């Protein structure tokens with residue numbers, strides 16, 4: 001891997017993570033930083049084919065015999081379930097590991113626990129961990145393909161891919177000339193960071209808005225414009241993405257109250273109306289209705305939230321296949 005650029009992580013500057021400029025997806029998928037446009041397009045195209053497979057309730061044998069460990073050391077519904085479904089859809093054997101039920105509760109290290117699992121001829125490890133850089137560390141030490149299922153406030157690449165797919169569908173295949181507003185807790189959002197890396201690469205413009213306490217330093221260096229208010233960010237936008245306030249990543253509360261937050265920064269029908277007529281609303285989930293987004297918007301005509309969830313399973317099929325293929329494990 002050639003390390004040609006270093007992009008500092010504004011959310012956790014101490015993470016010191018390196019990103020090559022010409023990353024490919026497989027055998028590892030650690031982040032979207034540095035993944036080129038052709039590679040992103042190829043994965044999205046593959047995901048569209050898997051979405052068709054899912055819609056017809058069919059299965060594939062492409063990963064028959066491949067064992068996939070899902071190591072989730074943080075809570076998850078969408079990501080974990082969709083990886084498990086994707087693995088099964090492709091004929092693989094998913095094994096789910098939680099910290100509570102594993103030997104990590106007896107003091108074993110993360111690496112030793114996963115090394116144990118990989119020694120049983122497990123080819124792929126999907127890992128979600130609170131520490132930024134945990135998947136990168138595992139990728140260096142394990143004889144397995146490592147897929148980042150979310151590392152701290154750093155990246156969540158499969159979420160970024162499913163967001164790109166939802167936007168590509170909504171924008172008739174073109175990212176250039178389009179603009180998305182990302183609103184809320186940018187400082188703690190791995191979802192936003194992966195989406196930003198992917199969107200910048202695909203040629204879309206990004207405006208971010210949120211309370212100053214939740215806006216990471218250096219966000220402009222990633223290619224985002226900063227709007228002073230949510231209204232400014234949404235005016236004329238082609239999409240909006242609301243982010244959950246990630247209380248669990250804060251050492252102290254960074255907002256006065258959720259009511260105040262909803263009033264100033266929440267996506268509601270009147271605000272959403274400022275966007276272009278065809279504009280869509282995204283939310284990675286889990287969403288807190290009537291905090292960062294009103295129920296009316298979640299269930300409204302512009303919402304593509306459930307399509308994002310469907311895309312999640314399809315994208316994870318495409319990523320699992322690519323990573324298994326790069327290890328010579330796919331059929």
Ligand code: NCD
Nearest residue numbers: 078079150156244284285286
């Ligand atoms: C997010 C996550 O865990 O990073 N959810 C997801 O995977 N769709 C975002 C969040 O927890 O707010």
